[in-house]
Amino acid sequence: MSEVAIGIDIGGTEIKYGLVTPRGEVRHAGAVGTEVVAAREGVQRGLREVLASCRRHAELKGLEITALGMGIPGTVTGRRGTMLMTPPQIQGLKGWETGTYLRRLARVPVAVDNDATVAGLAEARIGAGRGFETVILVTVGTGLGGALVVGGQLVRGEYGTGGEIGHAVFIPDGLPCAHGGRGCLELYTSAKALVRIYRELGGRDQDSARDIVAKAKQGQRRATRALGEIGRNLGLGVSALANVVAPDLVVVGGGLSAAGRLLIAPARESFKEQCLPYASKGVRWVRARLGNKAGLIGAALLGIEEGV
Numbered sequence: 001m002s003e004v005a006i007g008i009d010i011g012g013t014e015i016k017y018g019l020v021t022p023r024g025e026v027r028h029a030g031a032v033g034t035e036v037v038a039a040r041e042g043v044q045r046g047l048r049e050v051l052a053s054c055r056r057h058a059e060l061k062g063l064e065i066t067a068l069g070m071g072i073p074g075t076v077t078g079r080r081g082t083m084l085m086t087p088p089q090i091q092g093l094k095g096w097e098t099g100t101y102l103r104r105l106a107r108v109p110v111a112v113d114n115d116a117t118v119a120g121l122a123e124a125r126i127g128a129g130r131g132f133e134t135v136i137l138v139t140v141g142t143g144l145g146g147a148l149v150v151g152g153q154l155v156r157g158e159y160g161t162g163g164e165i166g167h168a169v170f171i172p173d174g175l176p177c178a179h180g181g182r183g184c185l186e187l188y189t190s191a192k193a194l195v196r197i198y199r200e201l202g203g204r205d206q207d208s209a210r211d212i213v214a215k216a217k218q219g220q221r222r223a224t225r226a227l228g229e230i231g232r233n234l235g236l237g238v239s240a241l242a243n244v245v246a247p248d249l250v251v252v253g254g255g256l257s258a259a260g261r262l263l264i265a266p267a268r269e270s271f272k273e274q275c276l277p278y279a280s281k282g283v284r285w286v287r288a289r290l291g292n293k294a295g296l297i298g299a300a301l302l303g304i305e306e307g308v
């Protein structure tokens, strides 16, 4: 019987999940939709659905579920997976012992960590970062997620906050951030920031980040300029960290990475301008390889490696 782990990726709009082999191959994947992910009860209902689906599939295909891992937005800690800080997009999670809950539900070893951290783990182990010593990973989506690999090890910290480049100061006393500080990089490099900057340039109020990327690809100037500004901000933000850790590679994932070189070319340019000459020398910028499955794959790998 071949062994698999359940990987779960909790997002603001859905729960993605899959059965994943120890080598990171996805055998079965699905998602539970938005309406059930509104609050703690909704998340728990979603998780029970996920478990049922995974068990059905495993039985059908003769797979043995040996571990479970989960990535969740916010700050989560310890064996019990206690939620210390909760994301604004899901209400009522504070204090919830996610690990204890999942262990009781699944009856296999369980590990839980921050969503950007587990996505970073997947890219570092089997994705674009594989084989590199020091890697900065950024996820440019609704917000700006980050993960950092130094000397082949994911920098996590006791509370999973390691590598959170999205909350590095970008503009002193700038826009207020949900975490309580001001001027965080993610307020200037994210889908939300793209929409704001595009509107400031006179773009249509109704256009979403996805619309803006599509327009930029068709060559619309306003959209290209807005995306260029997001890219420049990203490059400057990453350069601050690069001057500290001297990376071999920068991996860009998340929804906005679909913009490809329209985002990455200006990022690379401002990165080079601001880096110490030998901190940026030979540093490649590449797109993440695992797409929106990085979270669930990383969660499963975490469950296999560290589940208790």
Ligand SMILES: [Zn+2]
Binding pocket: 166, 167, 177, 178, 179, 180, 181, 182, 184
């Ligand atoms: Zn912040």
